[in-house]
Amino acid sequence: MATTAQPVAEICRTARAASRALAASDSATRDRALEAIATALEERMGEILDANRRDLDAGREAGLSDALLDRLLLTEDRVHAIAAGTRQVAALPDPVGELLGGGRLENGLELRKVRVPLGVIAIVYEARPNVTIDAAALCLKSGTACVLRGSSSAVHSNAVLAGIAAEAAEGAGLPIGCVSLVAGGGREELADLATQDGLVDLIIPRGGEGLKAALSGVATVPVIYAASGNCHVYIDAAADLDKALAITLNAKVQRPGVCNAAETLLVHREAAAAFLPRALAALDAEGVELRVDGRARSLIAGALAARLVEASDADWDTEFLALVLAVGVVDSLDEAIEHIGRHGSGHSEAIVTEDLAAALAFERGVDAACVYVNASTRFTDGGEFGMGAEIGNSTQKLHARGPIGLRELCTFKYVVTGDGHTRG
Amino acid sequence: MATTAQPVAEICRTARAASRALAASDSATRDRALEAIATALEERMGEILDANRRDLDAGREAGLSDALLDRLLLTEDRVHAIAAGTRQVAALPDPVGELLGGGRLENGLELRKVRVPLGVIAIVYEARPNVTIDAAALCLKSGTACVLRGSSSAVHSNAVLAGIAAEAAEGAGLPIGCVSLVAGGGREELADLATQDGLVDLIIPRGGEGLKAALSGVATVPVIYAASGNCHVYIDAAADLDKALAITLNAKVQRPGVCNAAETLLVHREAAAAFLPRALAALDAEGVELRVDGRARSLIAGALAARLVEASDADWDTEFLALVLAVGVVDSLDEAIEHIGRHGSGHSEAIVTEDLAAALAFERGVDAACVYVNASTRFTDGGEFGMGAEIGNSTQKLHARGPIGLRELCTFKYVVTGDGHTRG
Numbered sequence: 001m002a003t004t005a006q007p008v009a010e011i012c013r014t015a016r017a018a019s020r021a022l023a024a025s026d027s028a029t030r031d032r033a034l035e036a037i038a039t040a041l042e043e044r045m046g047e048i049l050d051a052n053r054r055d056l057d058a059g060r061e062a063g064l065s066d067a068l069l070d071r072l073l074l075t076e077d078r079v080h081a082i083a084a085g086t087r088q089v090a091a092l093p094d095p096v097g098e099l100l101g102g103g104r105l106e107n108g109l110e111l112r113k114v115r116v117p118l119g120v121i122a123i124v125y126e127a128r129p130n131v132t133i134d135a136a137a138l139c140l141k142s143g144t145a146c147v148l149r150g151s152s153s154a155v156h157s158n159a160v161l162a163g164i165a166a167e168a169a170e171g172a173g174l175p176i177g178c179v180s181l182v183a184g185g186g187r188e189e190l191a192d193l194a195t196q197d198g199l200v201d202l203i204i205p206r207g208g209e210g211l212k213a214a215l216s217g218v219a220t221v222p223v224i225y226a227a228s229g230n231c232h233v234y235i236d237a238a239a240d241l242d243k244a245l246a247i248t249l250n251a252k253v254q255r256p257g258v259c260n261a262a263e264t265l266l267v268h269r270e271a272a273a274a275f276l277p278r279a280l281a282a283l284d285a286e287g288v289e290l291r292v293d294g295r296a297r298s299l300i301a302g303a304l305a306a307r308l309v310e311a312s313d314a315d316w317d318t319e320f321l322a323l324v325l326a327v328g329v330v331d332s333l334d335e336a337i338e339h340i341g342r343h344g345s346g347h348s349e350a351i352v353t354e355d356l357a358a359a360l361a362f363e364r365g366v367d368a369a370c371v372y373v374n375a376s377t378r379f380t381d382g383g384e385f386g387m388g389a390e391i392g393n394s395t396q397k398l399h400a401r402g403p404i405g406l407r408e409l410c411t412f413k414y415v416v417t418g419d420g421h422t423r424g
Numbered sequence: 425m426a427t428t429a430q431p432v433a434e435i436c437r438t439a440r441a442a443s444r445a446l447a448a449s450d451s452a453t454r455d456r457a458l459e460a461i462a463t464a465l466e467e468r469m470g471e472i473l474d475a476n477r478r479d480l481d482a483g484r485e486a487g488l489s490d491a492l493l494d495r496l497l498l499t500e501d502r503v504h505a506i507a508a509g510t511r512q513v514a515a516l517p518d519p520v521g522e523l524l525g526g527g528r529l530e531n532g533l534e535l536r537k538v539r540v541p542l543g544v545i546a547i548v549y550e551a552r553p554n555v556t557i558d559a560a561a562l563c564l565k566s567g568t569a570c571v572l573r574g575s576s577s578a579v580h581s582n583a584v585l586a587g588i589a590a591e592a593a594e595g596a597g598l599p600i601g602c603v604s605l606v607a608g609g610g611r612e613e614l615a616d617l618a619t620q621d622g623l624v625d626l627i628i629p630r631g632g633e634g635l636k637a638a639l640s641g642v643a644t645v646p647v648i649y650a651a652s653g654n655c656h657v658y659i660d661a662a663a664d665l666d667k668a669l670a671i672t673l674n675a676k677v678q679r680p681g682v683c684n685a686a687e688t689l690l691v692h693r694e695a696a697a698a699f700l701p702r703a704l705a706a707l708d709a710e711g712v713e714l715r716v717d718g719r720a721r722s723l724i725a726g727a728l729a730a731r732l733v734e735a736s737d738a739d740w741d742t743e744f745l746a747l748v749l750a751v752g753v754v755d756s757l758d759e760a761i762e763h764i765g766r767h768g769s770g771h772s773e774a775i776v777t778e779d780l781a782a783a784l785a786f787e788r789g790v791d792a793a794c795v796y797v798n799a800s801t802r803f804t805d806g807g808e809f810g811m812g813a814e815i816g817n818s819t820q821k822l823h824a825r826g827p828i829g830l831r832e833l834c835t836f837k838y839v840v841t842g843d844g845h846t847r848g
Contacts, residue, residue: 020765024788105810109799118821119791201821216644222822243844250846341444363839364448367543375533375842384847385838386529397542397625397835398646399823411821414809415787418799420667422674423808 008192011180012199015120015145018177022143023117025174027094033172034090034137038083040168041133041161048079048164051156052129059153071127072154082133085389089137092388095406096143102414110417117143118411119201122193123391124149124215126207129157135206136165136179138391142409145175147200149182149193159183187214194219201411204404206392224400226392229259229347230319231377234336234362235279236353237270243374244271244352245279250376251350253286257321259393260348260370260380264316264326266336272329273299280304280327288323291315295329316343333358337365344368346395348377369395369402432616435604436623439544439569442601446567447541449598451518457596458514458561462507464592465557465585472503472588475580476553483577495551496578506557509813513561516812519830520567526838534841541567542835543625546617547815548573548639550631553581559630560589560603562815566833569599571624573606573617583607611638618643625835628828630816648824650816653683653771654743655801658760658786659703660777661694667798668695668776669703674800675774677710681745683817684772684794684804688740688750690760696753697723704728704751712747715739719753740767757782761789768792770819772801793819793826 022030041048052074059069095115102112121144123135132148139146150158162181169178182189194203200221205211212225233251235244251262267275276299280290284304291311292300300308315326316339330336340349350372351362359373370380380402382390387405394400400408446454465472476498483493519539526536545568547559556572563570574582586605593602606613618627624645629635636649657675659668675686691699700723704714708728715735716724724732739750740763754760764773774796775786783797794804804826806814811829818824824832 020789020791023791103810105808107808109803111809116791220640222820224822240844246844246846254847359841365444367444367447367540368837370838370840373839373841375840375845376847378847379533379840379845380838384529384531385535386527396646398648401835402838411825413792414794414804414826415797416794416799416803417783417797420664420670421799421803422670423678423800423802 008182008189009196009199011147011182012120012193012196014177015147015180016199018175019117019119019145021175022140022145022178023119025143027096029173030094030140030143031090033140033169033174034086036168036172037133037137037165038086038090040164041079041083041086044164045076045079048074048157048160049076051160054156055129055154062153064153068127068153072129072157074129074157078130082130086133086137089141089389092141092406094141095410100412107421108418109421112415113412114415115407115410115412118409120145120147120199121409122147122149122196122200122203122221124190124193124203124205124207124211126151126211127153129154129161131206132158132161132181133165134389135391136162138389138406138409140169140174140178142406144409145178147180147182147193149189152184152186155183190214191218194221194223197221204391224394224396224404226404227259227347227395228319228345229261229393229395230264230317230343230345231260231262231348231350232264232266232340232344233262233350233352233377234266234340235268235271235275236333236351236355236358237268238355238358239268239271239275239352240354241271241275241278244275245282247350247352247374247376248279249282249286251378252283252288252325253323254378256323259319260377261321262325262350262377263318263320264328264343266328266330266339267296268333268336269295269329269331272296276300276327280308283325286323288325291324291326293328296327319345333361337362340366340368347393348372348380350375350377369393432606432613433620433623435571435606436544436617436620438601439571439604440623442599443541443543443569445599446564446569446602447543449567451520453597454518454564454567455514457564457593457598458510460592460596461557461561461589462510462514464588465503465507465510468588469500469503472498472581472584473500475584478580479578486577488577492551492577496553496581498553498581502554506554510557510561513565513813516565516830518565519834524836531845532842533845536839537836538839539831539834539836542833544569544571544623545833546571546573546620546624546627546645548614548617548627548629548631548635550575550635551577553578553585555630556582556585556605557589558813559815560586562813562830562833564593564598564602566830568833569602571604571606571617573613576608576610579607614638615642618645618647621645628815648818648820648828650828651683651771651819652743652769653685653817653819654688654741654767654769655684655686655772655774656688656690656764656768657686657774657776657801658690658764659692659695659699660757660775660779660782661692662779662782663692663695663699663776664778665695665699665702668699669706671774671776671798671800672703673706673710675802676707676712676749677747678802680747683743684801685745686749686774686801687742687744688752688767690752690754690763691720692757692760693719693753693755696720700724700751704732707749710747712749715748715750717752720751743769757785761786764790764792771817772796772804774799774801793817
């Protein structure tokens with residue numbers, strides 16, 4: 001496996017060569033490689049935990065927070081879970097070779113649009129070492145070579161995990177270079193990796209805004225950003241308020257630190273008086289800090305009113321990723337759509353309504369990867385969508401929008417078969 | 425319509441606002457707008473030809489070549505052809521709203537993946553003023569606002585054409601700003617346009633390598649390059665040599681100046697002795713300059729041999745776009761695939777063979793937008809592929825690969841409908 005000593009360009013050249021053999025590999029070989037990786041992870045548990053201990057020791061010495069140390073931590077259970085995830089990816093249908101369209105053209109040519117591997121994907125990611133294996137599994141299943149660049153805090157864990165993945169995959173018949181790791185988590189390696197035009201087909205960052213900013217300044221290869229989400233739940237005039245309450249609570253509270261959690265609640269003025277006192281009390285009881293506009297505040301009395309915070313302009317644009325919710329009252333469905341258009345990040349947006357026309361207007365008027373009618377924004381997820389595992393969610397509009405699953409890691413080609421056809 | 429006086433950012437903001445109304449517009453309104461544009465072009469013929477005359481006069485004064493002046497020229501016939509093209513686009517099926525997938529999830533949620541308009545597309549292009557209308561028609565049909573930036577040599581023609589398109593479209597009920605033109609063909613406007621993140625969703629350059637280079641250095645919005653092609657025809661050991669001859673001639677000679685014309689002929693050594701003397705004589709008779717490797721040369725005798733040029737290393741990487749062909753002999757199908765992988769631009773690649781296994785190996789082994797078996801590379805074209813009009817051909821692997829038609833000018837969203845669904 002490619003590690004420390006090699007320059008980034010050399011690693012990418014090896015990956016590019018591997019990608020040709022990978023593209024020609026059959027489904028069974030790739031699945032066997034994933035099974036071999038899962039088995040090797042479990043067999044080499046001690047080695048993995050030893051390496052992880054070195055990262056944890058270094059992290060403690062460097063004063064990492066408990067939260068970061070927990071993200072870094074591997075345990076026997078966690079390694080078994082990674083192995084199980086790898087086996088689940090192996091069990092997914094092969095995205096390669098699927099016929100996407102085609103037919104017989106007027107001139108008799110047979111045209112097929114076929115899904116094919118992308119080539120070489122670079123994944124750059126932060127602390128969690130499980131991404132090393134998750135990303136490698138998704139790429140190999142898609143017939144694509146991957147170049148991984150983890151963070152410096154997980155350097156020992158990542159080196160062992162990537163080494164195990166590469167050895168196991170190569171042992172199962174995949175080409176040398178199908179999985180490789182760029183050692184060193186510095187900005188130089190990142191810039192190197194992001195400018196390997198012709199060798200790297202796509203780079204996917206999984207991390208915070210800092211990583212994205214660092215990348216967008218230098219990348220010349222295509223990038224798909226696994227995106228942040230400023231998601232809204234809109235309670236329409238015609239909402240069923242029980243559904244509205246359940247969806248609002250779920251979207252905000254069930255897992256507030258993720259990109260598909262809601263950050264803003266908008267309520268139609270006709271539903272506000274009946275809904276907001278009940279909803280804000282329930283949210284408050286779950287420990288949610290409520291940042292409300294004047295009209296929402298005017299509907300709340302008692303002790304809760306004192307705990308409400310006045311929403312600032314910035315709150316409507318903020319992805320809190322925490323138990324904080326901005327709350328506003330709107331005059332109309334159009335105003336809600338307009339608000340979401342101005343402040344949303346195009347990730348996941350929900351309407352709660354029993355009115356078919358309102359649902360349709362929201363579906364069409366909201367420009368986002370995922371638009372929900374009477375369902376929580378929390379469903380935006382490759383697994384929930386039946387796509388199997390995902391490498392993140394995209395709020396870009398080109399190529400991949402929403403969950404980035406196996407299919408989104410592929411490209412396609414047209415195959416055209418004739419019998420000596422020439423163009424007149 | 426937005427023209428000269430407005431700064432680029434303002435034009436793009438108006439286009440962005442228009443894109444929301446356009447996305448909500450129905451198919452019939454958009455088709456009526458295209459019909460209105462076609463009618464207006466024919467009714468305002470005199471105005472168009474007058475403006476074009478001013479560009480031609482300025483071009484002659486500036487010493488433009490006859491070829492460039494011809495690209496710039498509009499005639500009554502050409503304007504009628506542009507109007508007819510617009511009506512053809514109107515007659516195509518609406519790409520917006522097409523269901524791309526979905527179904528009922530295990531939890532009962534109904535998921536639909538739906539094609540939706542992209543938003544705002546910027547098209548930058550060189551001399552030909554017909555692109556002004558072609559691009560506007562494709563974008564409007566796709567429900568997308570377009571910002572056009574033509575070359576300075578066609579400034580008067582483009583202003584009149586874009587003005588007519590905008591007026592006619594707006595008169596037919598589409599929003600103000602659905603078509604706009606950035607006046608000024610300078611590099612500053614280009615850089616301005618290519619950095620309107622959040623306002624412009626995609627920029628498509630139609631032009632030479634200079635335009636692409638200028639763009640790739642500055643663009644921060646997504647770009648799809650309408651690509652050049654270094655295309656190959658490979659004659660397999662098991663080729664039918666009559667088909668091989670017809671395809672080779674067609675791919676090289678029928679229209680040598682376009683991106684899907686062949687630039688290199690590769691011949692399996694077992695077919696070379698029978699094929700090359702005949703093929704090279706026929707190509708020579710068509711005026712093709714032949715740049716051959718040593719093994720090809722050794723098979724040619726007589727007067728033709730004296731006219732052969734020795735192929736340089738650079739010839740294998742050159743898109744001649746002229747009656748010039750590089751010719752080489754290979755030892756195997758694998759060597760041909762390897763050669764194409766090293767030198768091709770991923771555009772259009774053809775094999776001529778009667779051997780099913782060879783065809784399959786070529787289809788799978790060649791990484792290109794379009795792979796042909798027993799057909800000319802010249803078929804790579806949206807019209808030929810049954811996609812209707814196209815705005816160019818992409819050799820990128822993400823989003824659009826091959827012809828960029830109406831569907832490729834769109835994005836998609838997931839619409840998920842529940843009944844109060846929350847995630848557990």
